[in-house]
Amino acid sequence: AQSVTQLGSHVSVSEGALVLLRCNYSSSVPPYLFWYVQYPNQGLQLLLKYTTGATLVKGINGFEAEFKKSETSFHLTKPSAHMSDAAEYFCAVSDDDKIIFGKGTRLHILP
Amino acid sequence: GAGVSQSPRYKVAKRGQDVALRCDPISGHVSLFWYQQALGQGPEFLTYFQNEAQLDKSGLPSDRFFAERPEGSVSTLKIQRTQQEDSAVYLCASSLRDSSPLHFGNGTRLTVT
Numbered sequence: 065a066q067s068v069t070q071l072g073s074h075v076s077v078s079e080g081a082l083v084l085l086r087c088n089y090s091s092s093v094p095p096y097l098f099w100y101v102q103y104p105n106q107g108l109q110l111l112l113k114y115t116t117g118a119t120l121v122k123g124i125n126g127f128e129a130e131f132k133k134s135e136t137s138f139h140l141t142k143p144s145a146h147m148s149d150a151a152e153y154f155c156a157v158s159d160d161d162k163i164i165f166g167k168g169t170r171l172h173i174l175p
Numbered sequence: 176g177a178g179v180s181q182s183p184r185y186k187v188a189k190r191g192q193d194v195a196l197r198c199d200p201i202s203g204h205v206s207l208f209w210y211q212q213a214l215g216q217g218p219e220f221l222t223y224f225q226n227e228a229q230l231d232k233s234g235l236p237s238d239r240f241f242a243e244r245p246e247g248s249v250s251t252l253k254i255q256r257t258q259q260e261d262s263a264v265y266l267c268a269s270s271l272r273d274s275s276p277l278h279f280g281n282g283t284r285l286t287v288t
Contacts, residue, residue, distance in 0.1 A: 073215075098276070107179070107266065107279035108218070154217050161231050162208065163277060165217035 066091050066159035070166040078174045083127075083142040085169050087155030090136065096158035097138045099129055100165070103151045111153075114138065125149070147173050177201065179280035181267050187286045188257045196252045196283045200269030207250050208277065209242055210266040218266055224250060225273070257287045 071086040089095060096115050100108040112123025119131040129140045138155060150173045155166040180199040188194050200207050206225055210218035211234075220234040226247035235242070239258075244250040254261055264284045268277040 100279075105281070107281045108268075108277075109279070110276045113276060161223055161225075161273060162220045162234075164220065165210075167217045168215075 066095060066157045066164050068155045068157050068164065068166040070153075070155050070169050072169055073167065074170045074172065076172040076174055077145045079147055080144050083140070083145045083149065083171065085140040085153050085155075085171065087129075087138045087140065087166060088136050089138060089155075089157045091157065097129075097131060098156040098158075098163065099123065099127070099138075099140050100154045100156060101151050102154065102168075108154065111140070145171075145173050147175070149173055179267055179269050179278050181265075181280035181283050183283060184281065185284050185286075187288060190258060190287055191256050193253065193255045194257055194285065196254075196265050196267075196285070198250045198252070198267030198269075198280060200248065200250070200267070201278055202248075203271070204269035204278070205247075205272050206270040206275070207244055208268045208270075209250070209252050210268065211236075212264045212266055212282070214263070221252070221265075254285075257285075259287050261285060262287045 067090045069088045098113045099111040102108045112121045114121045114131045122128045127142045152168045152170050154168045156163045182197045209221040212218045222242045223231040224244040239255045241253045264282040266282045268279045
């Protein structure tokens with residue numbers, strides 16, 4: 065079965081600083097990979113996804129992620145954090161007919 | 176257009192009561208998923224429908240959990256004889272077809288007292 069590991073349950077960055085949220089997956093074949101964001105009291109929203117092709121994937125709100133097969137990683141980045149980016153972020157991987165989620169990383173933005 | 180709608184938004188049940196949680200997916204979406212999200216955790220897969228067929232129920236934690244989607248649209252997740260460990264947010268998601276992105280509802284927060 066597929067799984068994802070998100071390093072760091074909480075990450076704090078200053079407003080304007082680089083955001084880096086780490087995700088590693090376990091898979092012997094290239095999977096589909098996703099990042100979802102969850103704002104308080106809201107459902108999950110898709111930020112971006114990797115299926116095939118270009119390994120650098122751009123998503124909404126200035127986020128992007130790079131698929132690195134050699135490192136089995138799919139880290140999420142944003143060059144400059146905004147206060148509105150404070151939320152919970154989930155990395156996810158496809159596993160046959162379903163999507164498996166990591167435990168999440170809560171991103172705190174410091175003024 | 177309308178997104179995935181879940182009701183009720185909040186549900187408080189006494190231990191031992193039965194509950195039913197409803198999900199209205201986006202019209203035309205073939206695939207429907209139920210997830211359970213405990214406090215501070217990621218969503219855990221419960222079950223998956225393609226139209227009215229329940230193709231995967233491997234994530235249902237016990238035989239007290241039952242899901243149906245009789246007409247391939249609205250789905251109901253039923254929990255019988257609720258226990259405190261059932262307290263969680265239950266998320267429904269739909270997608271146009273397999274491997275399409277999931278669209279999530281806002282969830283139903285179930286509290287068992």
